[in-house]
Amino acid sequence: MAGFLIKRLLQAIFVVIAITLLVSFAIRLTGDPAVTMFQGGGSMTEDDLARIRQALGVDKPFIVQYLDFMKGLLTLDFGRSFVGNTPVAGLIGAALPATLLLALISMVVSIALSIPLGIKAATARGKSADQIIRILSLIGLSFPNFWLATMLVLLFAITLGWLPPSGMDSALTYIMPAVTMGVILTATNVRLVRTSMLETLQSQYIMVARAKGLSESKVLYKHALRNCAIPLITYFGLQFGGLLGGIVVVERVFNWPGMGTLAFDAVGARDYPVLQGVITVLSLMIVGVNLLVDIAYGLVDPRIRTE
Amino acid sequence: MKTVGIRAAYMALAMAGTAFIALPAMAEGKLTVSTPQDPGSWDPIDTFLVQWAAVATNIFDGLTYRGPDLKLVPGLAESWEELDEGKRIRFHLRKGVTFHNGEPFNAEAVKFTFERLLGEQGAKGPQRSNYVSIDSIEIIDENTVDMKLKAPDPVLLTKLAGYGAMIVPPKYIAEKGEDFFNANPVGTGAFKFVSYAPKVNIQLAANPDYWGGAPKLSELDFRFIAEPSTAVAELQAGRVDLVLPPTIPIGMIDVIKNDSKLELVSVPGPTVDALRFNTKSGITADPKVRKALIMAVDRATIIASILAGEASQIASFQGALSFGYDPEMKPLPYDPEGAKALLAEAGVKPGATVQIDIRGNDATMNEVAQVIASYLQMVGITATIKPYETNVLLNDIIPQGKTGAMFQQKWGGWTFDYDNTAYSMYHSGEKWNPYDSDPEMDKLLESQRPLTDRAERERILKDIAKYAADRALELPLYNSNAIYGINKRVQGFVPAPDTRLKLNEVSVN
Numbered sequence: 001m002a003g004f005l006i007k008r009l010l011q012a013i014f015v016v017i018a019i020t021l022l023v024s025f026a027i028r029l030t031g032d033p034a035v036t037m038f039q040g041g042g043s044m045t046e047d048d049l050a051r052i053r054q055a056l057g058v059d060k061p062f063i064v065q066y067l068d069f070m071k072g073l074l075t076l077d078f079g080r081s082f083v084g085n086t087p088v089a090g091l092i093g094a095a096l097p098a099t100l101l102l103a104l105i106s107m108v109v110s111i112a113l114s115i116p117l118g119i120k121a122a123t124a125r126g127k128s129a130d131q132i133i134r135i136l137s138l139i140g141l142s143f144p145n146f147w148l149a150t151m152l153v154l155l156f157a158i159t160l161g162w163l164p165p166s167g168m169d170s171a172l173t174y175i176m177p178a179v180t181m182g183v184i185l186t187a188t189n190v191r192l193v194r195t196s197m198l199e200t201l202q203s204q205y206i207m208v209a210r211a212k213g214l215s216e217s218k219v220l221y222k223h224a225l226r227n228c229a230i231p232l233i234t235y236f237g238l239q240f241g242g243l244l245g246g247i248v249v250v251e252r253v254f255n256w257p258g259m260g261t262l263a264f265d266a267v268g269a270r271d272y273p274v275l276q277g278v279i280t281v282l283s284l285m286i287v288g289v290n291l292l293v294d295i296a297y298g299l300v301d302p303r304i305r306t307e
Numbered sequence: 308m309k310t311v312g313i314r315a316a317y318m319a320l321a322m323a324g325t326a327f328i329a330l331p332a333m334a335e336g337k338l339t340v341s342t343p344q345d346p347g348s349w350d351p352i353d354t355f356l357v358q359w360a361a362v363a364t365n366i367f368d369g370l371t372y373r374g375p376d377l378k379l380v381p382g383l384a385e386s387w388e389e390l391d392e393g394k395r396i397r398f399h400l401r402k403g404v405t406f407h408n409g410e411p412f413n414a415e416a417v418k419f420t421f422e423r424l425l426g427e428q429g430a431k432g433p434q435r436s437n438y439v440s441i442d443s444i445e446i447i448d449e450n451t452v453d454m455k456l457k458a459p460d461p462v463l464l465t466k467l468a469g470y471g472a473m474i475v476p477p478k479y480i481a482e483k484g485e486d487f488f489n490a491n492p493v494g495t496g497a498f499k500f501v502s503y504a505p506k507v508n509i510q511l512a513a514n515p516d517y518w519g520g521a522p523k524l525s526e527l528d529f530r531f532i533a534e535p536s537t538a539v540a541e542l543q544a545g546r547v548d549l550v551l552p553p554t555i556p557i558g559m560i561d562v563i564k565n566d567s568k569l570e571l572v573s574v575p576g577p578t579v580d581a582l583r584f585n586t587k588s589g590i591t592a593d594p595k596v597r598k599a600l601i602m603a604v605d606r607a608t609i610i611a612s613i614l615a616g617e618a619s620q621i622a623s624f625q626g627a628l629s630f631g632y633d634p635e636m637k638p639l640p641y642d643p644e645g646a647k648a649l650l651a652e653a654g655v656k657p658g659a660t661v662q663i664d665i666r667g668n669d670a671t672m673n674e675v676a677q678v679i680a681s682y683l684q685m686v687g688i689t690a691t692i693k694p695y696e697t698n699v700l701l702n703d704i705i706p707q708g709k710t711g712a713m714f715q716q717k718w719g720g721w722t723f724d725y726d727n728t729a730y731s732m733y734h735s736g737e738k739w740n741p742y743d744s745d746p747e748m749d750k751l752l753e754s755q756r757p758l759t760d761r762a763e764r765e766r767i768l769k770d771i772a773k774y775a776a777d778r779a780l781e782l783p784l785y786n787s788n789a790i791y792g793i794n795k796r797v798q799g800f801v802p803a804p805d806t807r808l809k810l811n812e813v814s815v816n
Binding site: 030031032035036037038044045046048049051052055081083084085086090091094095150153154157158161164165166167168252253254255257261262264265268270 | 344345346347348353354355430431432433435436486489490504505506507530531532533534536537540541543544546696697698699701702703706731738
């Protein structure tokens with residue numbers, strides 16, 4: 001297990017270096033933050049631009065800038081935002097919990113919904129309950145998240161006036177963003193649970209369990225669900241990465257002060273340090289979650305633990 | 308038990324009543340404002356963002372003040388006089404003014420502010436370049452300062468009313484440090500800073516000791532909402548009272564007009580749109596072709612239909628509020644037949660192509676460009692539209708001269724002075740002027756810069772506009788209105804063309 005962990009850890013470090021290098025390099029090809037800062041400022045001279053570039057540190061060669069960034073990273077110093085000179089670590093510190101909370105709530109909602117629905121669909125295979133669940137999930141899958149978000153706002157915030165349209169202040173503000181993320185996740189997960197369950201239910205040990213006279217719920221939840229947990233855990237883990245990506249759009253619509261909003265604004269302003277910081281933290285997290293998934297395998301499946 | 312409860316309720320009611328009567332001057336009410344961007348720092352020298360000014364106008368004051376009527380009036384300076392042929396301005400400061408932290412406002416604070424702006428700290432930000440005509444500040448006495456200039460600067464007094472020239476507290480910054488000041492601004496303005504959560508909001512409270520009179524509101528909450536539909540939804544839900552420009556797109560105007568609780572208020576703003584030409588190569592190198600392309604497009608119809616009338620037609624690259632605007636100057640007429648004749652004269656065959664570069668995220672311009680393309684089609688020119696991400700267009704495509712034959716330029720200087728636009732657009736070697744180099748134009752532009760004689764300078768600026776139109780350097784499109792969405796419970800709101808709103812006279816029902 002220790003050797004395995006070290007190997008995965010080294011892999012993770014390599015992935016993070018590759019990603020930050022790519023991101024830092026790519027964003028520097030798309031424009032000069034000094035020019036962006038002068039927008040609306042009227043005439044600017046080359047001297048002005050040079051002065052700003054020097055203050056921002058973007059006059060140095062790319063490799064020096066990148067190494068400075070990596071050096072700071074070791075002490076969790078992400079540098080300072082080009083917009084307002086705020087320490088990036090502080091901005092991420094404020095945004096990360098907002099995003100994680102939203103991602104976590106939507107995942108919990110989706111798992112809580114998709115497991116019973118998926119099992120129901122699998123056991124009622126071909127019957128009307130299965131058809132309804134499958135059609136609903138197809139509809140859920142076909143919604144683009146920004147569209148669903150806008151429709152929810154229109155209905156619940158404007159027409160009915162039950163929920164606040166955006167922001168993150170009261171518990172009520174969590175409902176629509178979590179539902180938007182949750183619906184789309186659930187739609188995928190239901191199908192996954194159903195397929196995985198169908199496969200398991202055909203195994204001989206299920207037949208044995210039934211033959212022993214176990215109650216149907218014991219068969220389903222104790223014998224079948226545990227066995228189809230492996231692909232589900234892998235998938236939920238991988239999904240977390242996708243979730244963080246999809247959250248950018250949802251955060252923007254709901255004006256959620258999370259990592260997506262931070263990244264979106266940083267791209268617009270060519271705020272290199274913020275963008276590098278956000279991407280680094282997110283990639284570390286995705287890599288970390290995948291590592292946890294690997295460890296979780298061992299916990300769920302004793303065969304992997306002993307290997 | 309029951310009677311006690313009722314009595315307590317009566318007592319509370321009575322006490323509330325007394326409190327209400329006892330404090331008639333103390334204003335009540337909170338106004339929530341939606342603004343599209345968080346500037347990240349509240350330090351006046353750090354930014355050019357209009358969204359900074361929309362908030363900070365309530366926190367800081369300058370020596371001069373320019374409100375929604377765009378007239379320059381005394382601010383922290385009660386009066387001023389120009390000495391040494393415009394190379395020295397003497398300011399007589401307002402007495403008895405204090406910063407929100409209790410520090411006195413005096414000549415020392417003025418000196419500190421400008422030395423900071425022009426010194427090491429200012430060098431890190433973009434604002435300094437606006438104030439380089441200032442040579443030094445001399446303290447005459449506690450309430451008088453002299454501003455020595457390197458050369459006369461006719462726009463300086465206007466510039467002193469905003470942005471980098473906001474007066475900041477010397478002791479506070481020295482004690483708390485620059486970083487702290489960025490996130491905890493202190494000024495002399497109508498509202499005091501309360502709290503700031505990056506990307507969420509900044510909250511202000513009334514400054515009852517404000518030299519211009521206590522504000523009518525007790526609290527101001529500026530929320531940063533980037534997405535237009537989200538801002539409008541918040542307005543409709545009653546959680547936001549005022550949506551600042553540039554947020555509400557033309558397409559959402561009806562949503563606000565159709566809501567009985569809301570009102571749409573608009574005023575001509577500083578922003579002008581034009582399609583500029585590549586005057587160096589291709590068919591648009593010929594002024595006849597450029598004129599033909601202008602005449603081929605029915606600009607009035609575009610404004611009436613696509614911009615829902617929320618814009619006015621322009622003859623030069625400036626709006627009617629701009630200093631240097633000439634009401635006598637008329638745009639080239641819409642004349643497709645004349646355009647065809649000009650094109651034939653220039654030897655341009657039907658089927659010739661032009662590329663129009665626009666900002667991809669500018670929904671209005673995307674529609675406008677399509678209409679322009681079909682107008683051009685009618686005179687035999689095939690136009691292709693190329694949308695760019697805004698920053699790429701501004702940082703790379705325009706300055707590097709990599710545009711198509713026509714490219715969108717959106718411009719709006721808060722000083723409302725045509726010099727700001729014309730110099731950047733037409734002077735040789737300027738970042739925004741990749742194609743044109745005209746000694747005649749350079750001479751005109753340079754000749755008006757040091758003039759403090761307003762009439763003479765205005766005359767030259769008008770000449771510049773005429774000269775640019777004669778050479779058909781751009782296809783002038785329109786001057787957009789600044790559009791505010793507002794809840795009807797807000798009273799006394801006056802829209803500002805430049806979004807620099809001082810909300811001390813506003814109240815809520």
